[in-house]
Every structure is written in C-alpha cells, then in structure tokens.
Amino acid sequence: MLTRRRLIEISAAAAVVPFAAGRAPAAARLTRWTGTAMGAQTSIVLAHPDEAEAQRIIETARAEIARLEAIFSLYRDDSVVSRLNREGRVDLPPFDLLSLLSLADGIHGATGGAFDPTIQPLWQLYARHFAEPGAAPGGPDPQAVAAARARTGWKNLAIDDATIRFSRPGMAVTLNGIAQGYATDRVAELLRAEGLRNVLVNVGEIRALGCHPDGRPWKAGLAEHGDGPAEERLDIAETALATTAPRGTVLDAAGRVPHLIDPATSRPGGVWRRVSVLGPSAAIADGLSTAFAVMPQAAIREGLEQYPGYRVIGVDAAGVRLDLSA
Numbered sequence: 001m002l003t004r005r006r007l008i009e010i011s012a013a014a015a016v017v018p019f020a021a022g023r024a025p026a027a028a029r030l031t032r033w034t035g036t037a038m039g040a041q042t043s044i045v046l047a048h049p050d051e052a053e054a055q056r057i058i059e060t061a062r063a064e065i066a067r068l069e070a071i072f073s074l075y076r077d078d079s080v081v082s083r084l085n086r087e088g089r090v091d092l093p094p095f096d097l098l099s100l101l102s103l104a105d106g107i108h109g110a111t112g113g114a115f116d117p118t119i120q121p122l123w124q125l126y127a128r129h130f131a132e133p134g135a136a137p138g139g140p141d142p143q144a145v146a147a148a149r150a151r152t153g154w155k156n157l158a159i160d161d162a163t164i165r166f167s168r169p170g171m172a173v174t175l176n177g178i179a180q181g182y183a184t185d186r187v188a189e190l191l192r193a194e195g196l197r198n199v200l201v202n203v204g205e206i207r208a209l210g211c212h213p214d215g216r217p218w219k220a221g222l223a224e225h226g227d228g229p230a231e232e233r234l235d236i237a238e239t240a241l242a243t244t245a246p247r248g249t250v251l252d253a254a255g256r257v258p259h260l261i262d263p264a265t266s267r268p269g270g271v272w273r274r275v276s277v278l279g280p281s282a283a284i285a286d287g288l289s290t291a292f293a294v295m296p297q298a299a300i301r302e303g304l305e306q307y308p309g310y311r312v313i314g315v316d317a318a319g320v321r322l323d324l325s326a
C-alpha cells in the first residue's frame with residue numbers, strides 16, 4: 001500500500017509571486033507561492049490586500065511544513081519517524097505524530113487493514129529487488145517476502161501518550177500515504193487562523209478554504225501521473241482532495257510494477273488506475289485514497305460508510321469511472 005510517490009523536503013528555490021486576481025476586488029490581491037514539499041510541486045494561493053503581509057504569512061506556512069518534515073520524513077535521519085524505525089521506539093512523541101497515528105488507526109479499521117503504515121519492510125524489500133539490474137520480474141524470493149511480512153502488522157505498533165514502540169524487531173513505518181494530507185490540513189488551518197478565507201493549499205494533497213475571491217470555485221485536476229496532463233477537472237470549494245495512482249510511480253524499469261504494496265497479498269498492486277477522495281480533511285482523504293487504490297468497489301463502499309461527507313472518484317484499468325458518496 002505504502003509508500004507514496006513523494007518525499008518530504010523543502011525547496012530553497014521556492015518563490016513568492018503576486019498576481020492580479022482577475023475579477024476580484026482591488027483590495028483582494030492573490031499571492032502564490034510555489035516550491036517543492038513532500039516530494040511534489042507545492043503551492044499556496046491566498047487572497048490578501050497587503051503583499052508584504054501575504055509574504056509573511058507564506059513564510060509562516062513554509063516554517064510549519066519544515067516543522068512537520070522534521071517529524072514525518074523518511075528522508076531525514078534526524079526525523080522522529082526515522083528515529084522510531086532505527087531504534088524501535090520513541091519516548092515522549094510529539095503531538096502531531098500521535099494525532100496522525102490516531103487518524104491512521106481509524107482508517108486502518110475502516111478499510112479492513114488496507115491502510116497499514118507498518119508495510120514499510122515489504123516496500124523496502126520490493127524496492128531493493130527491482131532496483132537490481134536483471135531483477136526477476138516476479139519479485140523477491142517467497143521466503144524473503146514471508147520474512148518481511150513477519151515484520152509488519154498494525155497490531156504490533158504500541159502507542160500511548162508516553163511512548164510509541166514496535167512489538168517486533170526489524171519493524172518500520174511509513175506515513176507517506178497520509179502525512180502529505182496532514183501537512184496540507186495543518187497549513188490550511190494556520191492560514192485560516194490568520195484570518196484568510198480564500199485559500200488553495202497543495203502540500204502534496206489539496207485543501208481549499210472558501211472559493212476563489214471572485215466567487216467561482218477553485219479548479220483541481222486529476223491525473224494518473226503527477227506531472228502529466230489532467231484527465232479530469234473538478235470544481236472545489238471548502239473541501240480537500242487527495243489522489244493516489246498505483247502506477248503514478250513504479251518500482252521497475254519496465255514500468256509494470258506499481259509502487260503500492262497491498263497488505264492483503266504482500267505484493268505490489270492496485271485495483272484502480274487512480275483514486276481520488278474529497279472531503280473535509282486532507283489527511284483522511286489522503287489515507288482513504290491510498291487504501292482504496294488496492295480495494296475492490298464493494299469494500300470501498302463499505303469503508304466509505306465510516307466517513308460521512310466524503311466522496312470517491314476512481315478510474316479502473318478499462319477506463320470505467322467510479323463515483324461514490326458516503
């Protein structure tokens with residue numbers, strides 16, 4: 001199931017660029033920041049009458065992303081999650097990690113285990129295997145898969161306010177299937193606290209506060225590949241949107257092995273070509289889209305019932321479209 005196609009990092013080359021807001025009143029000026037965060041092109045668009053104040057707010061948002069990176073990133077040896085994976089426990093874990101793991105626990109239960117951050121040992125095994133020249137197309141040796149599978153299992157992650165620890169040696173977690181949505185939510189709420197009401201945040205996933213200042217909805221594109229053309233466009237306002245595409249990133253040079261590991265089979269997989277989830281929380285939409293990508297329609301419908309106010313849009317390999325609402 002995990003990991004996703006992005007890592008958590010902040011680009012030093014990011015820029016803040018003000019531009020006119022079309023039909024917006026003169027007092028409502030749009031400012032856009034673009035950069036790289038969570039391993040993807042990232043942007044914040046906000047409406048504010050004062051350019052200097054808008055840039056101050058943008059810098060505050062960037063600092064928040066950097067703070068969350070120091071907790072969740074697998075690409076930083078000093079992050080809290082990296083320390084958990086290395087040492088098998090973390091004492092006095094930060095609130096944001098406990099909060100995110102609580103959300104993950106709910107999604108794990110609602111999806112019948114299809115969302116499982118402890119799948120990381122299996123993902124690492126497949127990633128190493130397919131990175132080798134001439135790797136067997138069928139994947140690693142079954143005994144190696146069984147050994148990695150024995151080091152997974154959500155029930156083997158013990159969590160309380162004082163400690164997070166693994167119950168088995170050699171375990172590891174990845175939050176790449178939910179952390180981008182969580183960061184998107186945190187930034188959006190930070191901007192709301194600054195008094196902003198017309199905002200579009202994309203920190204790997206999307207969250208819209210209100211609508212475009214000229215009164216129309218914001219536009220969001222859905223695509224199988226993050227850097228590819230939009231296959232479908234949605235009008236969004238006051239909602240979050242997360243998309244998972246199993247083959248948006250692949251593990252093998254031939255482009256046939258999806259990057260998602262299905263916990264039910266312990267193999268790379270994906271029932272849908274892409275799955276998008278809309279709803280109030282980008283973190284929940286992120287986790288659900290990750291899980292739903294490896295689940296059949298009937299199971300998606302059942303899982304979605306646990307999250308009123310959320311909608312799923314999927315496209316299968318044959319191009320057949322799925323559209324469900326809780």
